[in-house]
Amino acid sequence: MDVLIALAMVAPMVAAAVAGIGGWRRWTATLTVLSCVAVLGAGVALAILTHGSSRIAFGDVLRADALSATMLIVVGVVGTLASWASIGYIDHELAHGHTDDREARRYGALIPAFVAVMALAVSANNIGVIWVAVEATTVIAAFLVGHRRTSTALEASWKYAVICSVGIAVAFLGTVLLYFAALHAGASAEQALDLDVLASHAAHLDPAVVRLAGGLLLIGYGAKAGLVPFHGWLADAHSQAPAPVSALMSGVLLSVAFSVLLRLRPIVDDAVGPGFLRAGLLVVGLATVLLAALLLTVTADLKRMLAHSSMENMGLIAVAAAAGTRLAIAALLLHVLGHGVGKTVLFLAGGQLQAAHHSTTIDDITAVLSRSRLVGGSFAVGLLAIVGLPPFALFASELGIARSLANSGLAWALGVVLVLMAVAFAALVSKTARILLGEPAAGAPPIGVPSTVAAALVAGVVASAALGVTSGPMAGLFATAAAQFGAG
């Protein structure tokens, strides 16, 4: 079991080292894909093996429980799809002279490093180590976002670096304050950052200090998850990064950052009572959904539209976490998984559109469905999955979230969220219709799809459909996680 947990991190690190030394080759890139499959496999195996309990490994540094297994599965699936598509993407870029060997080598090494650090962030038992991992993703992603050497990409990576660094620094302060409170509640100095030790001492932590720490952690990790008020980097970074990187960020990074909040929630709740984080998450979540819905109505750029949709979903997840019941947590996790896969498909398809048109303005791109069955079709499927239509997974998760909100006395929040989601739905569908439908214009460029990207798109579509129809095996996993982190 310990080996499995370590495998999830070691495999991508090895792939990163190999890619860094070997440069961008077919076999190093394929190794990256295989390492992400290994992460997925480790997640699945852990899910089967943990069933109900948590397990600490490697001297209190790593842990395996239902939540970490779920997140590893998310990381694995999205990582596999994204790294698979990266092969075609980078080959295309190299062939057309948009990038050179050195950049490709750096890209090839950074992607598996990113995956490895994400795996560490979800498997660590020590909140300090979690922080280090999340900070490392900021550093790695700053380079990945600026991969295309355009002025807008540089602007996006600068904003990303500055805003996320400030956010993560605030999160570190929150971590330090939590450590301080734990020391004064009797935990020993070496162990006071361990999640299990914190959980056992939670009732004795000083409420005022923990309130301060909880607020800082919410804002800090919320910055990485794209929640208000540090959300400014999201649209820029997602729109300027290469499509596989956007997929990784939307599908994985945001959810991993939020999962850290989920882990910290029981500790803060035990110390100051459930009302504090509930109110905080509710305010932040509703503000994020509101802002995202408004931005969705005015945006004119394809990838920014997808980024705002990610923001909206993260806000919805925050609202669900505010509700905090078992149903809410289980629905939340399903939502994370379904959103991750669906958004990956959307971004990959969108990347192909960008490669064909050399622009992502919605008005420039029309009649995709009649020009390329594959790209158009997968974009359509992805969109249907994201807006929450049955039979896709997000339908079930949104239903679950709605029910849990109603059950925990947050019916007013439910009303607000439904209205905003309807607004977002309308905006998304109308813009996507403009992209997909209609007669092709005379000089429309052909939409080429490299084979690996095509394979990734198809796999993603299949996975979305499968998730929607058969979330049965996952239900047990989600229920276990929910039992650990939800209440009532």
Place this chain on the structure above:
Amino acid sequence: MTDPVYATLLDLAAGALLVSAVLIVWMRGLTAIIRTLALQGAALAAIPVISGVRQGDSALIAVGVALLMLRAVILPWLLARAVGAEREGRRDAEASINATASLLIAGGLTVAALVVAQPLVALSPTAATNAAPAGIALILIAIFAMVIRRHAVGQAAGFLALDNGIAATALLLTAGVPLLVELGASLDILFAVLVFGVLTERLRRMFGDTDVSRLRELRD
């Protein structure tokens, strides 16, 4: 080292942190700001050294020396290199608010930090914790400095000050988080500053200067 002397030295170190924070907001020349950052790093490193001498803990003293090397020498040097690459006339970190207003806001932020830190001091009223509000004030002032600066290296300097503040708060409250985390955190900060340096270089090559108020192409 007797109690009053220990408390006085800690207070002086915390005060140096606070005064350097005010100077960073006040001053306009980038080289002067980076020199102040180096002094700030030295004041930060003094804190574990003072505590280590008081408790006879050589590990703390070693941490202090390492911090001195990192925060007072290496990181300011990296930033100075980024500044050195600028043309002569562009080494000013302009701010979007004038000096008087920004100083008054910094004063307000200090008072806010002192109020916010009350529960911390109440929980553990030792000499070290009493100085923790200075660290929190440094954090708030550094975030403010990052917000108002228009030069890329100026923002990076603000980030470094922010990090100094967090490290100071951690050291004052708890004599440092466990070594593993401290190591990881320091490495991450190093890499973050390197990222800033690289991005600044690219900004300069792309735009000709590093005025971040030029970065306004991405919008809805």
Place this chain on the structure above:
Amino acid sequence: MTAVSVLAGVTQIGAVVVGSPLVVGLMRQIRAKSEGRCGAGILQPWRDLRKQLRKQQVTPLGTTLVFAAAPIVVAASALLIAAIAPLVAICSPLDSVADLFAVVGVLFIGTVALTLAGIDSGTSFGGMGSSREITIAALVEPTIMLSVFALSVPAGSANLGAIVSLTVRDPHSVVSLAGVMALVALVIVVIAETGRLPVDNPATHLELTMVHEAMVLEYAGPRLALVEWAAGMRLTVLLALLANLFVPWGVAGAQSGLAAVGIGLAAISIKVGALAALLAVAELFLAKVRLFRIPELLVGSFLLALLAVTAANFLAVQG
């Protein structure tokens, strides 16, 4: 009110009256020597005063009592501070009214008197100098109040004697965060109040740069002598106060004899001399700051004073 305390009080006043031109002369001499000139000697200000006292009194047409009375008010305020501040001994006869806030107020009376005189002269230079002076004063007053407050927090009282005796007993009340910041703020305040570089250049008569000199431009003869003397006394008294608030050792205590008074006198002379020399040397490296940037400098010192107060209140020294 013993004989010794009366003697101490008289000694204080006498020392300030006699010594202030010497302080000004010392500063000018240091500047001259550093610039490579012979200099006019430390006694030159006394010679200037003697010369001016013998000259004819000239009163501009249209001036009122304000113009005539201002030099007397300024000199009187400086002498009053010299009388009540604990310069030579803590136990001066006026100790009960030696409140730090009162000192600040008396100082301000002197500033206002001269400002009004500048306006009263009716010339454009006078008005310009007065408006500049009052701008600076308006920004300096809050800073003085705050730093004085910061200093009074450890002693629990604003009485000068109490503060100085507390510092003599327990150095940690000033060698602390609040003390250091209050010191820096007060240094800037002293520079602003006495019109030294970088706030005001005492040797200039250019329209662009005059502040104090513009206000007293119309004075001549004995009144000019009084004004110059009063300016020197303010400088001396402020330097002495600064020295005794932060480095009070040598001050004669409450129950002390003649010898202690003598030691106190010598100590304060040495301290003032040293501070004056330090100030003169520092001025060599400074240029006058442009008028619109002076608020920046003063806001910085205000912030330091604010930080000093918050530090004094929140960061109490343990043990």
